[in-house]
Every structure is written in C-alpha cells, then in structure tokens.
Amino acid sequence: MSLRRARLSLLAILLLAFALRVWRLGAQELRGDEAFGYFFSLPSPVAIVEATLELEEPHPVASYVLAHYWLGMAGHSEFALRFLSTWFGTVAVALMAALGRRLALPAGTLLGATALLAISPYAIWHSQDARMYSMSLALTLAVTVAAVAWLRQPRWGRAIACVILGLLALHTHYFNAFVLVALNLYALLATWPWAHHRRRLLGWAGIQAGILAGTGPWLWAARHILAGYHGNGDSPPLPDLLRRSFSVFAVGEAGTPPAALGQQWLWAGLSLFLVLLGGVTLLRAWSAREERWRGWLLLLYLAVPLAAIAWSSRGRPIFNERYLVAAAPPFYLLLAAGLAGVTRLGAGRGSWPRLAAGLLAVLMVGGMVAGLYRYHTEPAYGKTRGWRLLAAALERFSAAMPPAAVRIVQNYPDPTLWYYYRGPVEHLVLPPAAHDRAGAQALVEILVEADVRRVLLPIQSAANWDPDGIAEAALQEAYSPVVRREIGNWPLVVYVRPPALTPLAVALDRGLTLAGFSAEPMALPPGGLLAVHLAWQRSAGAALQGSEKVSVQLLDGSGRLVAQDDRPLPTDALRADGAVVAAYGILIPDDLPSGSYTLIAGVYDPAVSGAPRLLTRDGEDRVALATVVVLPAE
Template structure:
C-alpha cells in the first residue's frame, strides 16, 4: 500500500510539474504579447493624464485624488514609486501595467486550482485541465492585452482581485471541512483558515483601494457566503466572515467618507447612462471575450451564442457542483446588476469598469472546453470524432478571435489606442519659430505629455467658452506671432467651434496639415502680418476693406482685411476673381468670409475680420488683375462699392495690385 501511495504521489508530482511548466510557457506567451509594440502607439489621453498626475507634488497629488480623479489612491502611489525608479517614458510607464497583466496568468491558474480542489485531496486531472485552459484564455485575450499595455489601474485591479479570491477560496474550502488548521508537512504551506482569511482581507483592501467597483465583487462574495453558511447552519463560519467584513469596513470606510468626494459627484463623459441590463451584460461579455478591436457587427452577432454557451456551462456545472456554479454566477451577475443600477442616473457604464469579473467568463468557458475534452459535456465517450470536433471548434474560435483582434490592435490604425500625438507634436517642434504658441480646444493631456518645451494651453477651459476665454485669445493674438491650433474637439466640448471661429476671424490661417486624425492649423497673428498689409479704404456695404495682402502667383494666397462700421442684415459672399488683360476670368474663389466661420451678419461694429482666399491660377505667363467684392448669394446682386472719397466704383468691384505670372 505504501508503495502504491508513493507511486501515486510521484505521478501526481510529475503531473504538477508538467502543468506548472505549461503555465510558465503560457506566462512567457502572455509576456511576449504584452510587450510587443509596447510603445509603438502614443499614450492616449487618460494614460498621459495619469503619468503627469502622479508626478505632482505630494500635496497636489492628494488633493487631486480627492477632488479630481475617480479612482482610489493605491495605483497612483504605486505608479509614482515606479516612475521614480524607471522614468516616465511610454515604455517604462506601460511596463508597470505589463507586469500585473502577465502576473494574472499564473494567478488565474492558481485560482482555478483552488476552486476545483478539496481540502484533504489534491485536485484531479480535470481540475488541472480547466485551470490550464483558463490561463491560456487570459494569456491570449486581446482585451486583457490592451489593458496590460495601458497606464491605468485595470491590470493592477484584476491582479489584486484574483489574489484576493485565491485566499478566499483557500479559506472557504477549509471552512467547508470544519477544520480550523491543516498544515502540509512536506511543503510547509500554511493552510489555516484564519491566516487565509487575514490574507484575503489584506488583498481585498488593496483591490478596493485600486478601484471602487471592487465593492461589487465583495457584495457577490458576501451573498455567496451568507447563503451557504446560513443554509448549512455554519454559524462559526458566518461569524468569522462577518468579522473579516467588519475589518474591511473599518479600514476602508474612512477613505470613502472623508478621503474623496468623487464617489457621489463623478460622471464619466465617455461613459453611458441608462443602458439596459441586457446591454450591460452583452457588451461586457463580448468585450471581455472578443475585445473592442473587432467590428461591432461581430459583437452583435456573437453575443447571443456566447451567452447561450455560458448558460449551458453553468447549468451543467450546477448538476455537478452547485457551490462552484453559484459562485461563478454571482461573480458575474451581482457586479453586472450593480453596474446597471449605478449607471441609471449617471454616466457610469463602461465595459472596463467591470474588468475584474472578466476572469469569471474565462473560467466558465475553460470549464466548457475541459469538459468537452474529457468527454463529459453533452455527448458520450463513444462519439470520439464529434467530441474532438467540438473541442477543436472551441479552441479554434478563441484562437481565431484573438489573432484577428490582435492584428487590428497591433497593425490597423483604425483600431489604434490613440491618435498619433507623438508625430503631431514632433511636427510642430520641427517647424516652430520664436513667438509660437500652441492651443487646443479639448482637455487632452497627451498634448501636454508630448509638448516638450512648447507652450501649450487648452481653450476653452470648460465645456463652453466664456468671456474670459475670448479675452485670453485676444491676448494671445496680440502677444504672439504665430498660433498653432489643434482642433481636436469632440461634439461635447467647444461644440460651437468658438476657438476656430475666433482664429479664422482675427488671425490669418496660412496652413492646415492633416496628421493622423488631426487638422493641424497654423495662424499668423497681426504682429506677424501687420507690416505687410497694403492699405485700402474701399467701402463695401456696411463694412470697409481696410487692406489686403498677396502672396504667390500661381498658388495665390490672398488675405482681405474687413472692418464693419455697422451691423449687416444679410449674409453676403465674397468673390475673388483673377482676370486677364481682356477681362476674361481665369480663376475665382467665392464663399462666406473666413472659411464660412464669419458670416457678415455676425460682424460687430469696429471688429476686424481676417478673410483668407487661396486660389490656383492655371494661366499663361502674363499680367493678371485681382478683383474682389461681395454679393447676395440668393439674388446674385453685388453689394455697392465706394472708394475712399465716396465715389461708387464701376461694376461694384475693387481692383487690387496686379500679379505677374512667369
């Protein structure tokens, strides 16, 4: 008997070594996928904000965590320490999340082993198979890879949440056997329920201090423990659990009550409110399994089959292990329901806010794959071909979706994590001149991260422009020679295009360069062009053409300077005609002033409008005349034009300096 026991022990050790070898290989795969092209894409806005935010003074950091940031302090403190050692580059800061993303692979494997183990018996081969499949799913999952390359708290939160659940399961399975303490004399691993519960409390506090929504997982565990402990009349177990929860509350409540005001006031601009419970479930399911780097129609078509498979797995599992099925169900259902409830009245729903329940989905699908492989799911052992075909389909599905989503993530600019802020700011730096200033009309911290020594500010400072913003723009227009403008405005910030309208009316746009999704604009201010203006005093309707400036010939850049002396009741169009010596039209440009951003009805008395017109003059060498004026776009009637002495000009048009094309 002793010899048989020794042989079984040796076989078990060999199996364990093989399994941990496989886990180590999966961990290396996870590491490779998470460091590949780690700094290829620019930091997105939230990442840049985080990196800048944690480098504040200590006083500024604590104040910001309390009043600005919607997350608890642990991640910021940890990242601050990391940056002090590794630096604040894209590679270094993203590596912070890579570490925890990679660590989640062996942690999920360990959690799966704990879930399928018994207090006095090693888990069987089937438990090892489930655990290995779960580790494989999270290792290659594109959603987790995305967040492992993101300088935010989601990879750290997932890692800490898994660690807490490992200690919880160790405590729970020992409590099921009513054994206060079990020690493995060979490994000397402490197997005390009290010790495991203490470690669980510490890990849970760390998780709660990383993301507030971890409280939803805590609620699921409380419901699970209370239901099972009360039904089994295990009052000592319940008492120990309540004591642990009391410790968590005592150590966490002060922060919630006095450390931050963001829990009751925060609303994420990019999040949603009022999403249905079905939407919350289906979108989190498809995001965690398929990721956000697949077309939306994939999610629309696949969420229902995935949901059916999930339900089938949980129903089958309920027949074999009710406690495990209930645990997985509550782990998914309670946080999903809570997310739905809290986002009814406030924009608080984003799929990533539930990232810590993603392992529940991976475990469930791993159980399904494991059962198919072991011939006990839906079919009988005799149907070998069908069984292996189903297993192959499952493996192929998860592998294919991962490869497809990762190919988009790594190589398709349409799915890039962020626009190319790095290239944008490098372009400006390469062409900067003394007296340049950079403004953007959206609070995008990536521009601040990549600016170097460029002066960069955001206008407007709030969602809507104010008189103070206009005053600031007038000050910039007077003090600087050139203004670079990044119109990166989404619809909910500066949606009236206040900044672009102001610059188009009061500065001269000399370039608009497409860089990735940006329309980078360069404006000359009056300090740069004032000395080059050719003075003129022609009156056109209720405005005066005070001067103009001409650059180029074939590529003609004409700037007209208007000044209103009273309000206009109609919106007039400006015409610019280039004619030859016989009066024949060779080029023209018609349109509302200042690229359509300064209609004449909006001109204020005394206001100067900068009106740019660019024309391509494809004509034979010779002398050509530039003619300008205004007309009513409805009737095509020209607006009367008078010279400086009050005499009406023929054809209601003004002839400017001739140009010579060679």
C-alpha cells in the same frame, strides 16, 4: 495529466502571457486617460490625495501613488508607463491558475481557462494600458484566492491577506467592491447550511470589518465624489449591455467592428451559452453539496459585478466595458468548463462531441487571435491617433520663432498632447471652459496684447466642450489662418498676425499698390512655415476686376520656384484711404537644401487667358521682398 506536465504547461502559458503583453508595449501612443493618469501621478502622494478630492477624480489613489514611485525608478516612456499594467496582467494569469487549483477544477479546465486569459485581447488591451484596470484584475483575483483559501481552512495569515488585498482593491477602483459583495454572498451560502461551518462567519465578519475600517475614512472623505459622479460612459438597455459585455470578453473590442452588431451577438450568444454550460457542468461534476458552492462562487463572481454595473448605469451613464475587468476571470473559467462540457454532453455518442468541442475552442481562440491582430495592425482598433505626428508638426511650425510669440491652443483639454510635445511654446485651452464663448474672446485679446503673432490650433472633436467652433471663431477675430493640414486625427490650423510692416510704395497695373510687407522668421529649417503679410491699397480710379490672385513665392539662386502660396487679392476690402493687410503662408519643403532664397510677390489674373501678371511701373512682373535663409536640417 502528470504534475510535471501540468507545471510545464502552466509555465509555458505564463511565458506566453508575458510575451503577448510586453510585445509592442510602447509602440502605440498613449490615449487620453493614460496621459491624464501620467500627469496625475507626478506630484507627491500627499498632493495626489489632495488633488483627487479637490478635482473630484472618480478613481481612488492606489494606482496613482504606485505609478508615482514606479516612474521615479523606470522613467517616463510609454513602455515604462505601461509596464506596471503588464506586470499585473501577467500576475493575474498566474492567479487564475491558483484560483482554479483552490476550486479543485479539473486540470484541463484549469489550464484552458488560464490559457484563455493569457491570450484574451480584452485582458491584453488592459495589460498594455497605463491605467488601473489590470491592477484591479490582479487584486480582485488575489483577494478571491485568499478568501476561498480562508473559507476552506481559516488561518491568521490568510485573514490578514484578505484584509490587505481587499483594501488595495478598493483603493484601486470603487467597482472592485462588487467582487467583495460576491465573495460575501459566497461566504454566506457556503457556510450557513452547515452548522459546523457557521462559526466561520464570525471570523469572516471580522475580515470584512477590517476592510471597512481601512476604507471607511477614505470613502467618507470622497463621499461627494461618489454621490456626484455623473458618469463618462452610457446607459445601454440590458440586452445591449449583455451583448457588449460578453462579446468584449470573448474577442475584445477589436474582435468585431462597432457597427457589426450581428457579429457581436454571435460572439456574445456563443460565449454566454458556453458560460452557462460551464456552470452546469461544474455543478454536476461537484456532486457533494459542499463542493457545489464552488460553482456558485464562479457564477456569483461573474453575475454580481455585471448586475451591479448594469443597475448603476440605469440612473447615470457610467457603463463602460473596461469597468467589467474584475468579472473577466470567472468568465474564462466558466468558458473553459463549458468547452469541456460539450464533450460530456455527447458522452457515449462517438467522437463528434470531442470534435464539436475542438471546433468551438478553435473558433473562440481564432476570434481572440483576430482581435489581437486587428488591435496591433489596424489603426481604427488601436490607440494611436497621431499624437507623435502632431507634436512633430507643432515643432516644425513654431521653429525659429521666439517662443514668447507663439502659442499652442487646444479646443479641448486633452493632456495627451503635452506628454508628446515637450517644446518651449506655451499652451492654453480655448475656450477656457466648456462652451465659454466670452472667455475665448477675452483670451484672444490677451494674446494680442502679449504680441503673440502665431497660434497653432489642432482641432479636436469635442462635443462636450467646443461643438460650435468657438476657438476658431475667436481666433479669426484677430488672426488670419494661413495653413490647414490634416495631421493624424486632427486638422491643424496655423493663425498669424503681422509684426511691424516694412513700408513700400510699389505701384502695379489696375491702380493697385503694394504698401508694405513683413515676413517671419527670416531664417528657418526645412519643414518650417514662413508667414508673409502684404499691405495692399487701391487708387481712387482703380480698375480691379475682382478675379486677381496674389502669389507669394520662394526662389532659389537660379530663379527656380521652390515653394509658394497663392490666394485671392482681397479686392472687396481694398480702400484708397488705407491699406489692407493680407496673410500668406509658405511651407518650406522638408528636403530643401540649406542656403539663401529670394522671397517675391506678384499679382496675376487667372480669369484672363494666359493668366497675365500685373506689372509694376518699371515693367517688372514681380516684387522682390527679402532674402530668406533656410537652415541646415538637424
């Protein structure tokens, strides 16, 4: 392949890599870790360092500090948050080509590996994720390129680059140290057997000393974090770890359904075979002993991080596929070499080896394309969980209420909601600590004392925080649930308490009396929630059947029903010596025209044929309560 053609091919691959990474960059919602990183990056760099040590954040500070300055220039949209990762992901593709060139790989293998990284669903996922993993990928690739260049021809500039890039890599993610371990093993194996190269080890030791001097103070300050981190992943057996690792490299997390273990084994087995074949192919192609250490570099570059993470996860549940990102480049380099090796295996046997290699390449690329398609089109594989819908629902259900009278409560401290909800209503976490039932009850008492009359609770699955419904149980001690709606991934429950009731004395059939009511807000927009409270009382000789139901309705000017809420009459709780207050919630239709509407209440018995209504002493089958104003839609 001519140099000009190779350069044009590389340029096309880089443009493709950037296009795939920037396409729909802001379309999917932030996930929890992205939102955490966003809020963690907002304070000053000094505050970020202090918070990392105080809160025992398990990642170092480089990515947060960089994001702090970037957000100040680019803004706070999802696109802006993720663009840093897109940039680093694209740079990583260029660095892949640089590494292949430093290793003197054949042009076809070099371009093939670069193209595989460019279209990799695994790499693209991280390039569209506002976390440090794409940055880790680029920095570990960069330090590898610099290290290979220095070991071939030591120069001061290359040594300084190794130190700076090594420092940045270690201050981005602690697991990047595993790549440095692989490079040190490579340096030892590539220089020790040759006497004229051994003196380079002294210079290499100086480079490592520079990296250690730059990271040592931080590692000492963060030693309690490194020693005390209990993990946020799992500890799979080695076969499962290899299956998950190689299948995610091959086709991404969306390439196979989580339950499709057979498909994962297929992709893992196929890619592992090609990787091993690629290693053998390169070792055979580099006939000189000194050249063969290039192949060993790739094998160490892949195996050491995998082995280190596997060993680390034995004692603590810290395995997660995203931690493998630094080992992705050698995987794709060896995979491309393996595809070329299929052709060499069948040399002299006709055209079938090329056909087999072509089919395998199509299969691998097809799996990657399928993974990308699922990631972008199937919600189960994407990042969107419905946060935008939830934020909009919170806006609607708190609309027209005094902000001081409303709270948004989470039963798990997920920061993502606070990126999307920017309204005036305060929020809190209930329970305030994991499994803290007493703390939840105390917080609810504080809400009641503060005259908070409406609480919005999106219920999040939180096995490690609120597995037993502590938040719901605590709120139901003082509030009544009036609305429950499925919004995105969450059931959203609205709890209410009444303001001061307007006294009434409306007697109905069967010895029932409507003793008072309240409704708020009296003016609200379409899509809002009207909370109604009715005070019921029974006479000493009441003839209630227990099957009665209450209907609270909103009527337009012509008497047409536009919205309602029907609930059983709390017959068992009714007393003659006091009123029982029951809560109702009327959801205003989104398309309801603005204007004045009449709020009425009535009681009927669905157990009787025709569901007759209970009449007042005046013979009316309804009680007009108030006029409610629906505001124009914004």
